[in-house]
Amino acid sequence: xxxxxxxxxxxxxxxxxxxxxxxxxxxxxxxxxxxxxxxxxxxxxxxxxxxxxxxxxxxxxxxxxxxxxxxxxxxxxxxxxxxxxxxxxxxxxxxxxxxxxxxxxxxxxxxxxx
Amino acid sequence: xxxxxxxxxxxxxxxxxxxxxxxxxxxxxxxxxxxxxxxxxxxxxxxxxxxxxxxxxxxxxxxxxxxxxxxxxxxxxxxxxxxxxxxxxxxxxxxxxxxxxxxxxxxxxxxx
Numbered sequence: 403x404x405x406x407x408x409x410x411x412x413x414x415x416x417x418x419x420x421x422x423x424x425x426x427x428x429x430x431x432x433x434x435x436x437x438x439x440x441x442x443x444x445x446x447x448x449x450x451x452x453x454x455x456x457x458x459x460x461x462x463x464x465x466x467x468x469x470x471x472x473x474x475x476x477x478x479x480x481x482x483x484x485x486x487x488x489x490x491x492x493x494x495x496x497x498x499x500x501x502x503x504x505x506x507x508x509x510x511x512x513x514x515x516x
Numbered sequence: 517x518x519x520x521x522x523x524x525x526x527x528x529x530x531x532x533x534x535x536x537x538x539x540x541x542x543x544x545x546x547x548x549x550x551x552x553x554x555x556x557x558x559x560x561x562x563x564x565x566x567x568x569x570x571x572x573x574x575x576x577x578x579x580x581x582x583x584x585x586x587x588x589x590x591x592x593x594x595x596x597x598x599x600x601x602x603x604x605x606x607x608x609x610x611x612x613x614x615x616x617x618x619x620x621x622x623x624x625x626x627x628x
Binding site: 405432433435437442443444445446447450452490492494503504506508509 | 520549558559561564574606610614615616617618619620621622624
């Protein structure tokens with residue numbers, strides 16, 4: 403199946419640093435979702451975006467729905483050790499229709515050094 | 517608080533066994549999904565259901581079947597388990613109106 407381009411693949415940062423990751427698609431999306439997955443657990447929904455240009459925050463997390471509707475960004479400010487995990491983007495395009503299938507990004511592995 | 521639960525966190529089965537993975541959601545969602553997740557391959561959609569008794573094949577349905585007799589419950593069935601079905605299985609449910617999709621905690625299945 404189709405996957406979104408997500409970058410970077412991995413990041414190794416110091417505690418307190420800010421983090422930025424993004425997803426791009428070749429087609430337009432109506433919805434962007436960002437998830438975090440801890441080892442051995444299911445993905446947890448962090449932020450949902452529904453409008454082009456929308457900027458939404460959840461604590462230290464901020465995500466944006468790109469104006470072109472083909473990309474999205476997730477920023478984490480002042481990282482802490484518990485931010486460690488894999489972050490996924492997911493999108494639903496106009497042709498998702500009644501099936502409502504999401505397309506997932508390839509994931510960004512985040513490691514935070516205390 | 518929204519909740520998707522899966523019947524087992526860890527499961528070990530033998531080749532040829534019939535395996536049932538159960539998923540229950542308490543959000544009254546119409547759409548439910550089964551994925552498998554493997555290193556380097558990401559999340560792959562096995563089957564989904566957009567209503568009771570309705571089901572659609574995903575990207576990798578071979579070797580699997582599903583059942584949705586009640587809105588809150590979506591079951592994944594491995595008719596005859598094989599070693600290449602060793603994987604992490606994730607169930608999800610989705611609000612068709614709002615568009616948010618929530619995952620269960622996953623079932624780590626090992627087929628020996």
